[in-house]
Amino acid sequence: MPNIDNTSPIDPGSAEYEGLLRGLQGNILKGHGRKHTANIFLHFHVTGHELKAALRSLTEEFVTSAHQQMVQRSLYLASVADATANQRDPLFGNLFLTRHTYTKLGLGKRLSHWFKDPAGKLIKPPPRSRFRTGMLCAADDLGDTLTPQNAVEPLEIAYLNGTIDALLLLANHCDAYLSDIADRVIARLASTGIASTVALERGVVRRNAARQGVEHFDYADGVSQPLFFTSDFENPEQREPVDRWNPFAPLRLAIFRDPGVKHEHAFGSYYVFRKLEQNVRAFYAAEATLACELGLPSEDASRAGAMIVGRFRDGTPLAMSPAAGAATAGANNFRYDGLLATLEPDVPGSEDTFGLKCPFQAHVRKTNPRQSQNAKNNTPQEIRNQEEHDRDRRIVRRGITYGIRSATELPEHGVGLLFGCFQSSIVGQYAFIQRNWANNADFKIQSTAEDDFTGLDPVIGQLTKGRMPDQHWRKQYGGCLDPEPQALNELRVLCSHSHSTRLGDFVKFRGGEFFFAPSLPFLLS
Numbered sequence: 001m002p003n004i005d006n007t008s009p010i011d012p013g014s015a016e017y018e019g020l021l022r023g024l025q026g027n028i029l030k031g032h033g034r035k036h037t038a039n040i041f042l043h044f045h046v047t048g049h050e051l052k053a054a055l056r057s058l059t060e061e062f063v064t065s066a067h068q069q070m071v072q073r074s075l076y077l078a079s080v081a082d083a084t085a086n087q088r089d090p091l092f093g094n095l096f097l098t099r100h101t102y103t104k105l106g107l108g109k110r111l112s113h114w115f116k117d118p119a120g121k122l123i124k125p126p127p128r129s130r131f132r133t134g135m136l137c138a139a140d141d142l143g144d145t146l147t148p149q150n151a152v153e154p155l156e157i158a159y160l161n162g163t164i165d166a167l168l169l170l171a172n173h174c175d176a177y178l179s180d181i182a183d184r185v186i187a188r189l190a191s192t193g194i195a196s197t198v199a200l201e202r203g204v205v206r207r208n209a210a211r212q213g214v215e216h217f218d219y220a221d222g223v224s225q226p227l228f229f230t231s232d233f234e235n236p237e238q239r240e241p242v243d244r245w246n247p248f249a250p251l252r253l254a255i256f257r258d259p260g261v262k263h264e265h266a267f268g269s270y271y272v273f274r275k276l277e278q279n280v281r282a283f284y285a286a287e288a289t290l291a292c293e294l295g296l297p298s299e300d301a302s303r304a305g306a307m308i309v310g311r312f313r314d315g316t317p318l319a320m321s322p323a324a325g326a327a328t329a330g331a332n333n334f335r336y337d338g339l340l341a342t343l344e345p346d347v348p349g350s351e352d353t354f355g356l357k358c359p360f361q362a363h364v365r366k367t368n369p370r371q372s373q374n375a376k377n378n379t380p381q382e383i384r385n386q387e388e389h390d391r392d393r394r395i396v397r398r399g400i401t402y403g404i405r406s407a408t409e410l411p412e413h414g415v416g417l418l419f420g421c422f423q424s425s426i427v428g429q430y431a432f433i434q435r436n437w438a439n440n441a442d443f444k445i446q447s448t449a450e451d452d453f454t455g456l457d458p459v460i461g462q463l464t465k466g467r468m469p470d471q472h473w474r475k476q477y478g479g480c481l482d483p484e485p486q487a488l489n490e491l492r493v494l495c496s497h498s499h500s501t502r503l504g505d506f507v508k509f510r511g512g513e514f515f516f517a518p519s520l521p522f523l524l525s
Contacts, residue, residue, distance in 0.1 A: 002264075004255060009227065018067065024267050031222075036174070038202055042189065043195060052525075059520065064091075091181060092172065100164070117130050119427050120425070122432060129427045131270055134513065141435045143462025153275075163198050166515075216280050224332045227249065244333050266520075269517045272426060275418055294473060315331065361472075362458075396423065402418050439457070458471065458504045
């Protein structure tokens with residue numbers, strides 16, 4: 001029985017995990033790495049044994065195991081290094097199912113037993129965010145406001161009508177080749193009466209001049225991922241030692257036993273897909289307005305955007321530097337409490353427990369707190385317990401941008417992110433991050449002030465009730481509080497945050513669904 005509660009990275013070539021990787025879909029523990037994707041949302045017209053046969057056929061033709069993915073990657077990298085090689089990038093594929101497919105397979109009565117989606121030790125877990133009830137049911141938890149009156153896109157309509165049964169994700173470096181494969185499978189499924197395509201979403205990786213993957217607000221994307229394999233820690237670009245923040249994650253963060261089949265190596269993962277449209281013009285305008293209102297000099301104006309996101313556009317964390325390029329781009333080796341990974345004090349000035357460098361509401365701080373709370377009055381065990389709690393909330397992000405624009409265009413519509421993430425608990429990971437952190441105006445502070453302290457995450461935060469709370473920003477970078485509060489709930493709005501405003505509504509939800517990525521033993525049974 002493979003150990004998924006491992007305490008160190010696994011060797012993907014080890015005999016202990018070979019069976020698990022052969023039975024697990026690819027893309028979960030390591031991204032597929034392709035430039036283009038075709039996300040085909042299917043509605044099945046067959047049930048029972050006929051549906052099971054269709055799933056088996058799709059799996060045999062398209063689904064890539066985690067083991068196959070590692071082999072493909074090695075062969076592809078070798079062919080790229082060999083100038084004489086002419087090997088086409090292999091097609092990559094995933095097949096994800098919604099609760100509707102299990103019902104059509106005659107397994108609907110088993111959903112509540114098979115997919116319990118435990119909340120663990122969470123306080124006030126999102127009550128409706130379960131795979132077995134679907135994303136539409138979770139709208140109040142997540143702050144989604146999509147209705148039939150404002151739904152215009154196929155994915156929005158399918159989300160509202162509950163017609164999404166499965167997602168076939170195909171990926172390749174060649175767009176023309178991928179398009180041809182996608183068109184053929186869509187036509188074949190329709191002509192045989194097996195399934196109709198209710199939505200098709202095409203993704204393409206965007207890169208900046210430094211060849212970093214970026215989203216449409218032009219910030220480096222995919223930074224600070226949980227890492228599972230020993231090879232992930234051998235990247236020559238990871239120049240800094242892991243002495244403050246260790247990105248390692250045990251397998252249990254992303255996978256759990258597939259309940260649909262009795263097989264020693266059958267593991268699956270929950271997959272959340274959300275189409276998020278980005279209003280690029282509004283974001284850039286808000287960034288410029290905030291810089292002006294704070295009186296930031298022109299050479300420091302980019303810090304306004306970094307305060308919104310938590311990182312500069314090249315990936316430099318705001319908590320590490322007041323300017324872009326001053327730290328290793330995409331640096332991940334930092335935390336906010338001024339401690340090392342051993343919980344010993346870090347170098348003086350490395351802490352940001354009061355949000356004087358990186359605001360509490362900044363997107364990356366909201367979604368990965370890295371010990372945002374004041375640790376000075378806590379015991380090492382209390383610190384360790386809180387860190388373990390926060391690390392268990394992490395998700396494995398697998399998003400890709402959609403829509404094409406030039407570097408100078410600032411569109412309001414038509415571009416965005418096809419957000420995807422894997423986890424072993426939707427309620428304990430993605431939904432918790434969105435509801436309890438991003439949408440929580442009292443995030444990590446438990447303020448006694450009349451006004452909520454931090455406001456919403458300005459990038460993905462969505463108002464769930466009441467009025468839009470203020471966010472608090474300050475011109476000064478760093479510094480200290482005099483006198484220093486003894487606890488965060490004593491830190492008041494007026495003591496250091498000089499400007500209050502409400503930033504947000506740059507990202508619009510355009511439909512999605514909760515999926516499960518079944519094991520290959522289930523799909524091929």
